[in-house]
Amino acid sequence: MNRKKLLQALFTSLFGLAFYTLISLPLNIWLGATEYLARQYDPKNLNRRFASSEMKVLAWLGLFFNSLIFLSYPLGISLIISLFFKGFPPGEIIGKFIFVLLTAYFMPIILSFFKEMISLRMLIYFKLENIDENTRTEES
Numbered sequence: 648m649n650r651k652k653l654l655q656a657l658f659t660s661l662f663g664l665a666f667y668t669l670i671s672l673p674l675n676i677w678l679g680a681t682e683y684l685a686r687q688y689d690p691k692n693l694n695r696r697f698a699s700s701e702m703k704v705l706a707w708l709g710l711f712f713n714s715l716i717f718l719s720y721p722l723g724i725s726l727i728i729s730l731f732f733k734g735f736p737p738g739e740i741i742g743k744f745i746f747v748l749l750t751a752y753f754m755p756i757i758l759s760f761f762k763e764m765i766s767l768r769m770l771i772y773f774k775l776e777n778i779d780e781n782t783r784t785e786e787s
Contacts, residue, residue, distance in 0.1 A: 727744060
């Protein structure tokens with residue numbers, strides 16, 4: 648392998664790790680959840696869209712996890728603001744501020760991972776159940 652390919656691989660891995668994972672991915676997940684929730688909004692009946700779905704549990708899980716993802720930033724901001732009114736010593740408040748900031752910022756990744764793992768397991772189950780129903784022969 649030549650040096651040019653090694654440098655390209657190094658640049659790609661550093662760019663992918665630094666930019667995509669640390670900066671872009673949490674924001675993209677949060678924006679995706681925001682758009683998903685905005686599409687689900689129906690001022691007359693919020694449940695109508697989910698009641699018509701064949702996979703009601705997956706539809707509800709999508710709403711649940713996307714709601715948690717969306718709320719992670721507002722809750723993180725409110726926790727950060729509340730830190731300043733708790734009366735912590737200045738040295739302690741900076742550590743707590745950084746911890747809450749990082750936790751809130753990366754929470755969409757963690758929640759999205761759990762959403763994808765649960766949805767994937769349920770989809771596999773539904774697909775297997777569907778295959779079983781389609782291949783089952785009627786007993787005479």
